[in-house]
Every structure is written in structure tokens, then in C-alpha cells.
Amino acid sequence: MPIEVFEDPGVKIVKIGPIGQFANNSYLIIDPATNDAALIDMPAPGEDILAAIEAVNIKSIVLTHTHPDHIGGYDAIKGRLGVPVYCHPAETLMAAEKIDVPLNEGDELTIGTVVAKVIHTPGHSPGSICLLIGNRLLAGDTLFPGGPGRSRTPEAFRQVVKSINERLYVLPDDTAVHPGHGADTTISASNRSTPASPPAPTRPTSAATSSGQAVEMSF
Numbered sequence: 001m002p003i004e005v006f007e008d009p010g011v012k013i014v015k016i017g018p019i020g021q022f023a024n025n026s027y028l029i030i031d032p033a034t035n036d037a038a039l040i041d042m043p044a045p046g047e048d049i050l051a052a053i054e055a056v057n058i059k060s061i062v063l064t065h066t067h068p069d070h071i072g073g074y075d076a077i078k079g080r081l082g083v084p085v086y087c088h089p090a091e092t093l094m095a096a097e098k099i100d101v102p103l104n105e106g107d108e109l110t111i112g113t114v115v116a117k118v119i120h121t122p123g124h125s126p127g128s129i130c131l132l133i134g135n136r137l138l139a140g141d142t143l144f145p146g147g148p149g150r151s152r153t154p155e156a157f158r159q160v161v162k163s164i165n166e167r168l169y170v171l172p173d174d175t176a177v178h179p180g181h182g183a184d185t186t187i188s189a190s191n192r193s194t195p196a197s198p199p200a201p202t203r204p205t206s207a208a209t210s211s212g213q214a215v216e217m218s219f
């Protein structure tokens with residue numbers, strides 16, 4: 001399982017992936033002083049993630065959103081670790097009782113001495129969130145190197161573009177963006193590749209893709 005480690009003062013971010021048939025990335029936010037950690041997203045197979053996280057003490061699990069490719073490992077991982085699952089309550093694709101703790105805009109998740117700030121970025125899904133840890137953004141499927149993730153309707157496309165413009169492109173240019181699939185980018189690189197106000201497509205995926213602004217994700 002490919003693993004990439006980003007060490008910042010007081011915090012370590014580990015990228016695990018690509019995992020499974022949809023090439024998901026899962027992440028760990030680790031407090032190096034205590035080895036306490038949060039696991040971000042649970043793609044299948046959960047056994048692969050469990051093998052990759054043996055060395056840390058997982059205290060919480062955060063879902064960036066509940067598309068099936070991000071929760072396929074739920075039963076295996078939650079069953080083994082038994083720690084609370086945090087998720088925005090607007091997510092409805094997963095049974096509500098599988099969310100132990102609702103995460104809302106502006107909430108702060110603490111992992112030892114590390115603080116991860118919740119940014120609600122609806123569009124790709126109603127309860128999509130990003131997590132900001134220092135100058136790193138765990139972006140779920142909201143923002144990729146080429147622009148927004150897939151949106152299912154023109155209204156959802158407008159919403160994700162608004163989320164990105166108003167909530168993410170206001171972050172410092174050098175903020176690293178770690179998406180739920182594929183390669184990393186930065187706020188400035190992503191911003192340069194995306195017009196400030198992209199036209200709303202009539203057919204969101206094809207229009208977004210043909211204009212070269214969006215990564216077509218089928219999930």
C-alpha cells in the first residue's frame with residue numbers, strides 16, 4: 001500500500017493510497033508527541049487500511065462525505081477500532097445512526113495537541129467537508145488539481161464552485177491540497193487552472209470536463 005508522509009511542526013499527515021477499485025486516498029492526522037491519530041475516510045478494502053495504521057492510536061474517524069467509495073471499509077474498520085465516526089449531518093447516503101458525532105462548519109477536531117478545522121463545502125455532496133490542519137487541506141472530493149469534483153446537477157455544480165471560491169480560494173496560496181483521489185495540488189495552482197466564475201454547465205460532468213476545468217469522477 002503506497003504511503004506518503006508529510007511532516008510539519010507538531011503534526012504529521014500520512015497519505016494512504018491509492019486504495020481499492022476507485023483509487024481512493026485515505027489520510028491520517030497524527031500528533032507525533034502522543035501518536036494519537038484521526039483516520040480520514042474509509043475506502044474498501046478496510047483490511048488494507050487497518051494494516052497501514054497499526055503503528056498509531058486511532059482516536060476518531062472522519063468522513064469527508066459518504067459516497068460509497070469513501071465508506072466501503074466502514075464495517076471492517078469501525079468494527080475493529082470501535083472509535084467514534086464524525087461526519088456532517090447533511091450527508092444522507094449513509095444511515096444516520098452510523099454517524100456518532102455530527103461535524104459542522106467551524107467545528108474543531110482535536111487529535112492530541114493538533115487541531116483540524118472543519119470547512120463545510122457543499123456541492124459534490126450536501127455534507128461534504130474539508131479539514132484544514134495548519135497549511136494543509138484534506139479536500140475530500142471537493143477540490144482536485146484540475147478543479148471541482150463531479151457534481152450531479154447544474155445547481156450542485158454552482159454550489160461546489162461557490163464553496164471553492166468562497167471557502168477554499170480564500171486560504172493562503174501555499175496551502176497544500178490533498179484530495180480524496182489522485183495527486184496533490186496547492187490552492188494557488190488549483191486557482192490558476194480554474195476561472196473565477198466558471199459558467200454553469202447544462203450537463204455538469206461533460207461541460208465541466210470539456211472545458212478542461214474539472215476532473216471527471218464517476219463517484
Ligand SMILES: [Zn+2]
Nearest residue numbers: 065067141219
Ligand atoms: Zn465523492
Ligand SMILES: [Zn+2]
Nearest residue numbers: 069141180219
Ligand atoms: Zn470519491
